[in-house]
Amino acid sequence: MSTAIPDDIGVIPVAPSLLGESPVWHATERSLYWCDIPGHKLNRFNPASGQHDEWAFDTDVACCAPALGGELLLALRTGLVSFDPATGRSRPLAKPPYDPTIERFNDGKADPQGRMWAGTLYEPRDRAAAALYCWAGGKLTRQAEGVTTANGLAWSPDGRTAYWSDTKAHTIYAFDFDPVLGTLSGKRVWVQFPVKQPGMDLADYGGRPDGASVDAEGCYWVAMFEGARVLRLSPRGELLREVKLPVQCPTMPCFGGPDLKTLYITTGRENRPAEELARMPWAGAVLTLRVDVPGLPANFAKAG
Numbered sequence: 001m002s003t004a005i006p007d008d009i010g011v012i013p014v015a016p017s018l019l020g021e022s023p024v025w026h027a028t029e030r031s032l033y034w035c036d037i038p039g040h041k042l043n044r045f046n047p048a049s050g051q052h053d054e055w056a057f058d059t060d061v062a063c064c065a066p067a068l069g070g071e072l073l074l075a076l077r078t079g080l081v082s083f084d085p086a087t088g089r090s091r092p093l094a095k096p097p098y099d100p101t102i103e104r105f106n107d108g109k110a111d112p113q114g115r116m117w118a119g120t121l122y123e124p125r126d127r128a129a130a131a132l133y134c135w136a137g138g139k140l141t142r143q144a145e146g147v148t149t150a151n152g153l154a155w156s157p158d159g160r161t162a163y164w165s166d167t168k169a170h171t172i173y174a175f176d177f178d179p180v181l182g183t184l185s186g187k188r189v190w191v192q193f194p195v196k197q198p199g200m201d202l203a204d205y206g207g208r209p210d211g212a213s214v215d216a217e218g219c220y221w222v223a224m225f226e227g228a229r230v231l232r233l234s235p236r237g238e239l240l241r242e243v244k245l246p247v248q249c250p251t252m253p254c255f256g257g258p259d260l261k262t263l264y265i266t267t268g269r270e271n272r273p274a275e276e277l278a279r280m281p282w283a284g285a286v287l288t289l290r291v292d293v294p295g296l297p298a299n300f301a302k303a304g
Helices: 274-279
Strands: 009-011 020-026 031-036 041-045 052-056 061-066 072-076 079-084 089-094 103-110 116-122 130-136 139-147 150-155 161-166 171-178 183-192 208-214 220-225 229-233 239-244 250-256 262-267 287-290
Touching (some): 020 103, 061 116, 103 150, 116 150, 139 161, 171 208, 229 250
Parallel strands (some): 208 250
Antiparallel strands (some): 009 287, 020 262, 116 130, 171 183, 220 229, 229 239, 250 262, 262 287
């Protein structure tokens, strides 16, 4: 028996991704972009027209950000590129700062000043060897480390607090952020979730923090991978709202629509059990939810 979709949850009518990630609302185009990392695809959907476009790549497409000038910045396994959706052409910006046979870019987005940030995923997952990088002024620099699966990147409305998570460690960190220098300091554990115990049933597991976005009140919306839910956390890390979803593995929320009150939630289906996929056939789809508090508009990156 399939899990029913709650009345307040919608589904974008597009074929599911293997692992949907990095949704971002492009205010100029009034369209939603998102990546399918192992599917090697970038997607775009216009809710008003119903038009869906996709572009195929020869490697993992980890995250995307709109850029000034009409292009997008994409973090691929093979490095950072500037991509023109009008022509389908990519322009290389930076080589990968890691060994691409065991590590790849993962979650990322632009900060309010137009710097592009992207964390990595250390695929052996046997130590905290992933890091966070920043692209600015034509250079890619290492800004933070000590995680296994970088996720949850977001900024507070005043731009002075940055959030970053390690999905494997079930931990969300907060940093003091210098908007002028683009530097992080004062790393601290902001929220810690219980770790999944061996043999634990998913019904008893709340999930681990994946991608996230911040709303206009400074609250942090986080997708709980394998937890079938998204959470709204206050600036102090207090749980304000839980939204249960008809999929086991949400990956990242973002705010979109003309009023920024539509929450778009990417999800995954790759390597999930057949029984789960039969029960939750919307796995891999992009879900939608109307919310009362608008989100912050997506920051535009500077390609140079």
